[in-house]
Amino acid sequence: MGLYEGIKDVAKIVQKADNVELYRQLIDLSAQALDMQATINKLTEENSELKKRQDLEERIVRHQELYLTLKDDENNIFYCSHCWDSDRKLIQTHKYHGEYFCPHCKVNGIYDKAENDKYDRYPIY
Numbered sequence: 001m002g003l004y005e006g007i008k009d010v011a012k013i014v015q016k017a018d019n020v021e022l023y024r025q026l027i028d029l030s031a032q033a034l035d036m037q038a039t040i041n042k043l044t045e046e047n048s049e050l051k052k053r054q055d056l057e058e059r060i061v062r063h064q065e066l067y068l069t070l071k072d073d074e075n076n077i078f079y080c081s082h083c084w085d086s087d088r089k090l091i092q093t094h095k096y097h098g099e100y101f102c103p104h105c106k107v108n109g110i111y112d113k114a115e116n117d118k119y120d121r122y123p124i125y
């Protein structure tokens with residue numbers, strides 16, 4: 001039985017007792033219980049979001065250049081460290097010929113100079 005259904009059942013019994021003061025107290029307590037339930041729901045949701053964020057933080061690998069990777073990421077996707085540090089958003093960067101480029105904040109650089117030197121020097125950004 002949920003909180004709301006329980007309160008309704010008790011209210012029916014209290015109405016039959018024909019005690020106005022008891023009924024008023026039940027209404028007050030019911031309002032408090034429903035407020036507490038709403039607070040619990042909100043905190044549970046916030047806690048879940050914080051756990052997700054913490055799990056993600058623990059997977060982040062920083063590099064000398066301004067990009068991030070995630071532990072156990074088979075695809076070795078690069079994310080922008082500037083966007084993560086400022087907004088806690090994982091923005092995937094473009095990777096091409098040893099260079100990376102963030103489409104959001106425009107941070108760019110070279111992550112593999114040997115690979116980059118193989119190609120003509122036309123930056124991707």
Ligand SMILES: [Zn+2]
Nearest residue numbers: 080083102105
């Ligand atoms: Zn960025």
